[in-house]
Amino acid sequence: MKKFLIVGLGIVLSTLIYGEEKMLNKMRFIFDNREIVVTLEKNSATKSLLGQLPLELKFENYGGIEKISYLSKELDISNAPKSCTSKTYDLTYYSPWGNLAFFTKDFRHSNGLIPLGKIESGFENLEDIDKALSVRIEKLGDEIYE
Numbered sequence: 001m002k003k004f005l006i007v008g009l010g011i012v013l014s015t016l017i018y019g020e021e022k023m024l025n026k027m028r029f030i031f032d033n034r035e036i037v038v039t040l041e042k043n044s045a046t047k048s049l050l051g052q053l054p055l056e057l058k059f060e061n062y063g064g065i066e067k068i069s070y071l072s073k074e075l076d077i078s079n080a081p082k083s084c085t086s087k088t089y090d091l092t093y094y095s096p097w098g099n100l101a102f103f104t105k106d107f108r109h110s111n112g113l114i115p116l117g118k119i120e121s122g123f124e125n126l127e128d129i130d131k132a133l134s135v136r137i138e139k140l141g142d143e144i145y146e
Helices: 002-018 044-052 123-131
Strands: 026-031 034-040 055-057 060-062 066-070 083-085 090-094 099-103 109-111 113-121 135-139
Touching: 026 123, 034 123, 044 113, 066 123, 099 113, 113 123
Parallel strands: none
Antiparallel strands: 026 034, 026 135, 034 113, 055 135, 060 066, 066 099, 083 109, 083 113, 090 099, 090 113
16 A cells, blocks of 8 residues: 555656646547547647537538637647647647637648647548537547656
8 A cells, every 4th residue: 555655646746846747638529420539739728628628519611621610718828839830630729710620631831820639530521520510529538648
């Protein structure tokens, strides 16, 4: 028992000293009996998004290269990259407008575009996400970043 307490105390102390936080590293988007699984980046924006889950959102096509949905609450971007160059299948957050965006094509470097993750499975379902009446977003599993 003492051994477990000492190990547990060591983990807590190292977390406090090094500021490491554990965070889920996957979420899923469910609609019309389909699923898209996203592996997440480790930053304050993804942590903030995970804190809002589960969510029910409606996606729309934007410019033929994005599938977007507006969040009702802004994400915390204090400890996240302030820009990125998006690639096909990236999930991002566009902070000036407060929307999530899946990219269906590569796009240029954009200020205010924050990387959240990348589709791991369900690529084939992305094209139809904007046709669904509702998309449920939820945490997936208990796999965590250390």
